[in-house]
Amino acid sequence: MVSPHNADTPGSAARKPVAQIRYELLTLGDELLLGLTANGHLTFIGAQLGRRGVTLGRNVTITDEAEVIVAQFRESWARADVVITTGGLGPTCDDRTREAIAEVLGQKLVRDADIVQSIADRFTRLGRKMTDNNLKQADRFERGEVLPNGNGTAPGLWVEQDGKVLVMLPGPPNELQPMFLEQVVPRLAARGLLLEREAYVQLRTAGVGESMLETRLQPLFNPYGDALSVAFCAHQGAVDCRVSSPSGRLSYEQLEGIARECGALLGEDLMCYGHDTLAKTVSDLLRAQEKTLAVAETATGGLLANAFTGVHGACKFFAGGVVCYSNDAKMQLLDVPECLLAQHSAVSDECAVALATGAAETLSADYALAVTGFAGPCTGTTQHPVGTIFVALHAPHGVWSKKLNYPGPRETVKVRTVNAALDWLRRELLRAASGAETPARRSGVMQ
C-alpha cells in the first residue's frame, strides 16, 4: 500500500486552530434521499468530530449519479480542508463514488490484489459464493492508502493531496463506525486536524422544558457575554445544554465551573454531565446502591426493558422484563388478579401498581417500573384517550403510580414514556441515596 503523505501533507489545514478547520461530510446514495435508510453517518461522525473541537461545517446528501457526485465533490474539495464521504463503495451498479472522485482528483484507480484476497477470504469464511461484481470493491486510488474493513467487503480509502485530506468510508454503519474510530480519528489527530480531548461541557437534564431551562440558566450565563457559547438541544423529555468558548477566551476549567454552577441550580433536574443516557445514569445509581430492577410494560412494548439491556453490565442489576399486552399475560406471568382487571381495566392506576408489584415479586427485584396505557393509534377510550399512560414505581419502601398524557404518534409516546419512567426512578434513587423521606407522589416527570 502506497503512503504518499510525506511528500504531500495537508500542511495548510494543520497550521490552523482545530476549530477553524473546515470539514465537510458528503453522504451519498439515493437510498438516503429517498428516506429508505436513515443518515446515521451524520449523527455518528458529527458527534465524534464535535467532541474533539470540530463542528462539522456542512453535510450534503446527494444522489449517486456520477455527474452530481463530481460537481458536489469539486465544490466541497475546493472549500474544505477535510472531506469525508460515505457510501457508494459497494458492489452494485449504483455504486459510482470511487470513479467520480478519481476524476476530480486526477487519479487513476488500480485493482489491489490484497483487497481482492481479503474479499474472497471473507466470502469463504461466511460460506457464501463471491459474485464478480464484488471485485470492483478492490479498486483503490493510485496515490492513496487503504483503510482495511474488518466487518465487510469494501475497504475505506484515504488520500492526502492539494494540502487536504479525503476520507472515503463504506456505507454500512457496522463497517463505517469501527473504521472511523480505530483508523480515521487517530490519523486526523496525528495531523493536528482534531483535538485530543473534549471541547465543550455538556449538562443533560430531564423533566424540564427547553424554554424553562434557558430561562432558569440565563442569569448564570449573562456575565460571560459573547465569550460563552450556549446551545440547547431537546430530546423527548430531556434537554441538553452545552457550554463552550469557541473564541478560547474561557478555559476548559472555567467552562466546567460554569457547568457546575448550573448543576447546583438545577438540583435533581440535572441528569448528568457529559453524554450518558438516562438508562446509564439509572443503572449507575442501581449498581452503586446494589439494587435490582424489574419492569413490566404494555404500551412501550419492550422499549423500557431494552433501554437497560443496552447498558454495559446490565445483567448485574436487571432482573428481567415482561411485555404483557394481553390480560392473560398479566395474570399468568405477574399474578395480576382477574377481578382487578375487571373492576379497573388494564389501563388504570390500580393495574399499573399491580404490574409493578407483580414484576418486583416474581423477579425478586428491589425496584420495579410498570407501564400500561394507550400508545396509539388503534385503541383508547373516552375516559382514557390515546396517549394516556399510567406509570407505576415499586420501591423497597412503597409503590406509587401516576398518570401521564402525551400527544403525538405512537413512537413519540413510547419514547417519552420510557424517559418519564426512567426519570422517576432516577429521582427516587437519588432520594434514597440521600436518605430523604419519600413523598407518595411528586411532579418531577415532565408532561
Added chain:
Amino acid sequence: MVSPHNADTPGSAARKPVAQIRYELLTLGDELLLGLTANGHLTFIGAQLGRRGVTLGRNVTITDEAEVIVAQFRESWARADVVITTGGLGPTCDDRTREAIAEVLGQKLVRDADIVQSIADRFTRLGRKMTDNNLKQADRFERGEVLPNGNGTAPGLWVEQDGKVLVMLPGPPNELQPMFLEQVVPRLAARGLLLEREAYVQLRTAGVGESMLETRLQPLFNPYGDALSVAFCAHQGAVDCRVSSPSGRLSYEQLEGIARECGALLGEDLMCYGHDTLAKTVSDLLRAQEKTLAVAETATGGLLANAFTGVHGACKFFAGGVVCYSNDAKMQLLDVPECLLAQHSAVSDECAVALATGAAETLSADYALAVTGFAGPCTGTTQHPVGTIFVALHAPHGVWSKKLNYPGPRETVKVRTVNAALDWLRRELLRAASGAETPARRSGVMQ
C-alpha cells in the same frame, strides 16, 4: 392569515413533469452537525417525496449561524423549485432561521396575534408557565401563510414567491410529521408539484445478500435496457429492490409486471411488495392463520417484542414477551429447568428451545420465538464469542433451534437477530399456509 398565492403562483415549477421539479431540503441546527440529534427529517421527507415521484435533489445540513443560513438559502432558492427547511423555529436564542430567510426573501416578519393566542392556550392546557422567549414563535412572513401546529408551539410557514415554494417546518418530529402529511403534501400535490400515486414498485427481500440478489435478478432486467432503473438498498438482513422508469418509457403496470416476475423467481425469499416491515408481514400471516405468538429474549433485550407491538392490532395475536437476562428470570417466568441451565448454559441450543417452549406454554401461544446469546460487548466465552446467538422457533408441529453468528456492534447484532428470527417465522408460516412438510432445519436465515 394572508393568502397571496393567487397573485404569485409557482407557475414555472408546476409546468414541469414532477420528476424534474427540483426539491432541496435544508436541515438546520448545530445539534444535527454535532450528532446530538439524528436527521430523521431527511428520512421522513425523502420517503414521502420519493413515493410521489420526486427524488429529493439535495439535503444540506448547516449550522444555525445567521450568515451561513443566509448564504445557503440564497443558493438553494436560486437553484430549486421547492425549498423545505426544518428546525430553527423554536423559542431559544439559537433559533434564527425565520429572520435569516426573511432577509433573503426581502420580506418583513410580523407578529401574528392568532399564533400568540394558540401558544398561550397550549401552555395553559399543559399547566405550564409561558416564558417570554416563546413569543418570537408567533412571527410570520408578511406575505405568507401559517401552517398550524397541533402538537407544539412553533407553527410552520408557507411562502409562494419568485415562482417557487418555500416550506418552513418546526424541528421536533412529532410536530413536523403530521404537519407535512396533513398540510404540506396536499398543497404541493394541488399545485402539481407531487404525483398523486406511487412512482416505483418495490420488492422487499429477506435472507439474501445484496450482490447475490442483483446477480439473480439481473437477467430479468436486461431486456429493458435503460428504460428501467433499478436500485438496491440493504438493511440488516433484508434488501430492498426498487424498479422505476424515470423516463416514463415503461408504464406503472409494466413495472408491476417486472416486479411480479422477480417475485416469482425469488419464491419465499420475497418478503413483500411495497413498504411493509418484516414484523408487519409476519403479523399479517399470523392473523390470517388465526395464530398467536409469544417471545422470550435475552440478547435482543425487548426489541423482538417491540417489533410486534409496533404493529397495528398487535393485541390480536401477540400473547406477550419475556426479557430474561438472568437465569432466575428464565426459571421463574418460563419454567426453564435449573439442571438444563447448569448442563448446557444459558447460551445454547437447548436453552433456546426451552425458552421458546416455555414462552408458548406459559402464554398459551401457537408459535414462540426465543433468542439467547451474546450481543456484546461485555460477555462471551471461548466456545461462544460475542455475536453468537441461538434462535429457537416453537410451532404447533415441533420446535427447532439454530445458531447464528453476527459480527459487529451490539445494536447491529440485535437488529440482525430480530430480523433473522422474524424471517424464520415468516418462512415457517408461509409453509404452514401452503401445507408443506416442515424440515427440522433450513437455511433461510442469512448469516
